[in-house]
Amino acid sequence: MIFDQTVSRIALAGSLLFCAVPAMAQEIAADPAQAKVEADATTALAAPDRAPAPASDDTVVVTGSRIQRPNMTSAAPITSVTAQDIRAQAPTNIEDVLNRLPQIAPDAQQNYQDSDGRQRIKLRSLGFERTLTLIDGKRIGTQNGADVGIIPPSLLERVDVLTGGASSVYGSDAVAGVVNFILKKDFEGLQIDGNYNFYNHDNKDTIVSSLARANSFGSPRGFSNDGGRADITVTAGKKLFDGKLRLSGFVNYRHTDAVDYDARSTSACQLIQTGKDGPLSCSLSTYSRSGYVSPRSGANNGAAYVNDPNGTRTFVPYGVGAGNAANPYDGYSYQRGSERWNAGGFVSADLTSDIEVYGSGIWFRDKSENVYPARIYSYTVYGDQPYRVNCNNPYLSGSQATAICGGAAGTNTKAPIELRYRFNDLADIPDTYINSGVRATGGFRGKVDDIWTWDVGGVYARNQQVVNYGNLPDYNRVNQSLDVVNVNGVATCASGVAGCVPFNAFTANTPGQPLASWLFTAPGGTTKGVGTLWDGLISVTGDLGKYGVTSPLATQGVAIALGAEYRHDNYTSTADTFYRDLNGGNDLDISQSVWESNIEVQAPLIEDRPFAHLLQANGGYRVSKYSSNPKTFNTWKIEGIYAPVSDLTFRGSYNKAQRAPTVIEIGQARNISYGLQGGSQNDFCAPTVTTNPTTGAISYGTPVASRDVCRATGLSDALYGSPTLLCNQGDGNQCTVQSGGYTADPETAYTLTYGLVVKPSFIRGLVFSVDRYQIRIDNSLGYNDYTYYTDGCQRSNGDPFFCSGIVRQPGTGILYAPASSNPTSGFIRQGTTNYYKSISRGIDFQAQYTLALGGAGKVDWNFNSSLTTFAGSQDSPLQPKRNCVGYYGNGCSQLLPKWSHGLRTTYTTGDGIVSASFNWRYVGSLTSADNSGDEAIGGTPERARTTFYHIAPASYFDLALSFAIAKDFSLRFIANNLLDKTPPILANSYDISLARSNTIPARYDSLGRNVAVGATMRF
Known part of the structure; x- marks a missing residue:
């Protein structure tokens, strides 16, 4: 196994592995001149599109570590998106920015009819449950209820994306990594930021158009200007008492106009193909x-x-x-109509020269609609x-x-x-989603003798979602x-x-x-879900070098961070009688608490020596105890940094994390299938039943499953085909799904990253990095209904992994337990269960280069790319690995091309007044899994398709022009998807992307050219 070999290498190398660090947010350069060049390439522009203000001190906080010290270098890959990058895209929602990063699985909630409107992040396509989202280093809220739409894009200083395990630093659920939103807080004055954008698309006839017109649905032709989106933020701040009291606040309003499916020729009707390469039709x-x-x-x-x-x-x-x-979907939302209000404030005050009190609060309310025909x-x-x-x-x-x-x-x-x-004269009936909530932080922090820093604080977050279903x-x-x-x-x-x-x-x-x-x-009914988080943290960091704890070959001492954390998650779900009458279900009230403590150490071993500019070892360890699980979890990391010369750094990080189920997953794990749902199916080891239509006589036949398969489920040969296994035993309780309960096992993740970063001194302003990452998740948590086990057990001819999910009663062998019990047998597992393995591997490439042109200005190049080599799973030890990279269909839902990148080139005049930025986004090809040639994902010769089997690579080009017209006023003109590239068309797209628009809207710019104008005014 690759990971077993890796562990040996780590032990032999003494934890000094090689990990690339991206060009962004790496470290403070020791050379001031070099630092200035690199800062120009990496730092967000302050006050309207002009040069950044100098830092107030020499402390840098790097995402992925609690330790704060000058000149600190990250040992894990970090990608930073600066405020300048964000402004160049004129986003209304931060998901527009994040979806363009190769490391993040696109999740276009505003282009998804069936979504709930919340914006959540999925690093490495491993799910939002495994991606920890932070604001200024603290949790945004509950793992299930997190909504990054709470953050106005104009309020961001930068976004740090750490792709790799960070559980030992932040908690066991940071399996895939961390996304840390750094906000502008220390603000003084009054500033207004505004953006307005819309779609400008030339509708041309497509393969869909003729089919739509044949059914009198129509298909638009010519230019459409629609989908207007407005975003305005007012920020104000003031420093009082000689700067000892700092106050700031903001109000943000966002509005999005709906765009219907029938507004685009590519989605004039839902394209359906019957069978492999069969005829096309409209739904x-x-x-x-x-x-x-x-x-x-x-x-x-x-x-x-x-x-x-x-x-x-x-x-x-x-x-x-x-x-x-x-046409059942003509009025569906290609872009959802929505309206959001955000407001918040920040306060900090110096109680003494060494103690500060701080606090923040953000309130939000978002309303969006899914519409259906009347x-x-x-x-x-x-x-x-x-x-x-x-x-x-x-x-x-x-x-x-x-x-x-x-x-x-x-x-x-x-x-x-x-x-x-x-009816054609009635407005569409909306299902209305209202997401609202509050997030508050507060605490005290300070320092002791310039050696120790400490922080005692916490987070309270409450996310509420109310869904009002349209009247029937x-x-x-x-x-x-x-x-x-x-x-x-x-x-x-x-x-x-x-x-x-x-x-x-x-x-x-x-x-x-x-x-x-x-x-x-x-009434269609109303449901309400409320998630709350109480999170208390204590952290202490210290520079032990001040006490002489320093390697004899290093100048910096050993740094240490200690922490303790208590979290309480609660989720309640309720519904009114109208909803229950139509849909059934039960109210939920689920909680779990976790106690954690952690330690982190950074130990420079050698500095500024021949062939060892820097040799450093890092480590971290965290213990977690969840109230919902009897086990105690531990997570750890081992990191190494080796720079033979200042121009070249090798770095590596190996992490182990164990993730417990979230509160939602706990609730889903309480579903156990007793027998088989509905009563129309029986235990596949029971005899088949035939009833004579004339006489009513019942006869028994051979069971569906073989004797070997049934034996693998724990059934004795004597009971094979016995009528006692039949679903109906006369008590009316069998063959239904009842509420039981069991504890889903934690998943265990191992994350390895290694690579190098190059900063050649003979090419000032150039930084290049390459990172290899490998993620393996054992006992991977996910949702399955009972057929995952029954079908898997039968299809694999008795694979123990699948068959073990079928838990028979001892002696009788039946799959039934009384509804009032919490059984240990007599069921088939269902809901949150454990897969065998999830796997993600690839290589990230990043580079920046700043070319100074003297008085003529400068040119910045910023390159970010990812080569994904594996994204998939292994269902059991006996099953082959499923690698879905570059494929779609047959359960390959990651929709990850092998290669994707972004390359932004920005020219700024010497006086900083004019800036022109050109961005090239590249999305690699995707192929139907039927044509993969890999039987593990259904790529057999008889399944190979000749139609709709390949999506060609796509290139998108964006242009942004910025003008600092006056000291306190700047203006921006932006065109994303400048060439108005039409999205690829797929039949049966809902089976691939959960969208009925005949494409993959999360992956491709599906609504056309996006034109934006923005302005910033400061008073």
Whole structure:
């Protein structure tokens, strides 16, 4: 195994491995001249687009370490996005920036109809549960409820992305790494930042267009200007009492206009392909504006009709044709409409020369919508009773009455029907997501004798999400509106109920507005989830060199950091009766606490010696005890730094982390499948059952699974095929999913990074780094239903890993336990369970170069790229590894190209007034897993496709122009995706990207050219 060999190498090398450190946020150079050149290339511009102010002291805080000391060098890869980089992209949401980093899996929540609107980060495509998100070194909130949308982009000083294990420093859940948002806090004066951007796209006919038009859906042509997004932030600050009291605050408002799917020719309808390389079609819906009617009795029982689209009161067969079917997704949100308010403040005060009190608070409220067409839903949404229409309904023509009622046409007999109708004059029905919350920090920090620094503080965070589901048509009122009689030539509800509006469901394009206030009164329900975090921290750092604890060959002493932390996570989920009646489920109230302590050491061994400019060893250890798990976790890191000369540094880091389930995962782990859900399936080791339709006699056949497979689940041969294993044992409790409970095992991650950083003294301003990373997660936590184990056990012919998830009762072998128990047997695991392994490997390349042009200014180049060599899993020790890099489909949901990069070139005039920045973003190719040639991901010859099997590499170009018109005023003009590149088109895109827009909107710029204008004013 690679990792076993790696451990040996680490032991032999005495922990002095080689790890690249990116060009950003590395260290303070000892040479002031060199420091100035490098600072120009890496530091965010202060006050409107001008040169940064000098640092107030010589202390640098590097993400990934609690130790603070001058000239400190990071031993783990860190990528920093500066305020200047952020302004050059004019983002409204910080996810727009992060999605462009190769190290982060794109997660475009604003381009995802089914999302909840929260923006969460997934490093290395390993999930947000394994990425720890911080603000100024402290947790943003709960792991499940974190929402980086709380942070206005204009308030950021920089974003540090540490890709590699950081659990020993920050906590066991920093498996994939840490994203640390550094805010501008020490602000004085008044500043207004504003951005407005919109999409400018040339809609050209695509493969989707002809199919959409064939169904009368339409497909736009020509330029569209839509999707406007506005962002404005007002920041103010003041220093009082000679700077001893520092106050600052901000208010931020963001607004996003919705863009519908049918606003783009690439998504004029959902493209469906049947079978491998089969025919293409548009996804169709019976919810037609013409109205869909199906009799549920008589000679035409089950026939499918549509009101003739030409408006005559006749039925035509439902099917493909002009106006006969509907586009179910035309009004879905390609970009969600949203509105967000953020506000916050920061305070710090010097109590003495060595003690400071500090605090901060951020409040936010975000509202976004998922919209659905206004429709009369199928009766099956409410139950099993069809709607009923009177056969003398004046809206029915004779032929329609005969089709529905047969010989009862024209009488007051009520005939059962299925009815579905979409209104074209009603606004879409929204599901509204309201995310709100508060995050507060506070504490005391100080120093003792310039040797020790200390910080005692904490975080309180509360995230609440309320989802209001749109109103449904009331079932009883629909029936009342279908029971219509003629009263003096006026169609009238026969019930006589006040306010009842007759419904002409038997003519195409019937206006819905008169009906809306009468019919759409059944609440879809409301759910609320609240996550809270209490986090208390104590940290102490010291320079032991002041006490003489220094290597005889080094000038700097040993540095140490000690810490203790207590966290309490709580999650509650509730729903009203309307939601429960429609969807079922139960309320939740789940908590867990964790006690942690940690130590970190940095030990310079050799400094400024021949062939050893720097030799340093680092280490860290953390102990964690979760209330939800009987085990105590430990995490650690071993790091080494070796610079033979100042121009060249080799560095390495090896980390071990154990992650316990989050509170949400704990709740999901409490789902245990008793028997098989629903009662229609039996234990695959039970006999198959056949019932004679004439006599009713029951006969038993051979079980679905083989004897060997059943033996692997713990079933004795004597019980193989026994009727006692059948689902129905007469007590009514079997074959259902009940609430039980078990403790999911922690996952254990090992992260190795090694590489080098080059800063050649003969090329001032150049910094280059290359990093190799390897991440292996054992007992990987994830969500599975019971079929993961049953199918895996049977498909693998008895693999113990899968079959062990089927836990039979001793002796009887049955998969049943009483619903009131918390069983240790008689179930199939379901919910949060442990996979075998998750694996991620690759190489990161980063470089910066600043070329000084004298009085003519300077040119900065910034390069960030990633070569992913493995991203996938291994399902069991007997199964092959699944490497999904460069592939999609067949469970390859990472959507990671092998290569991606960003290269930004920025020219700034000598006076700093004008800046022009050109960025090249490259996304490598993706191929269908069917065509991979790898059987582990379904790449067999018979599955190979000839259509929709490859996405070519894509290059996007961005241009940003900045003008510092006056000392306190700057103006920016930006075009992202300057050439308006059309996104790649895929059939069955929902199966690949959970988007029905025929592409992968998280990976590609799918809405077209984004044009922005921004300004900063300071008073």
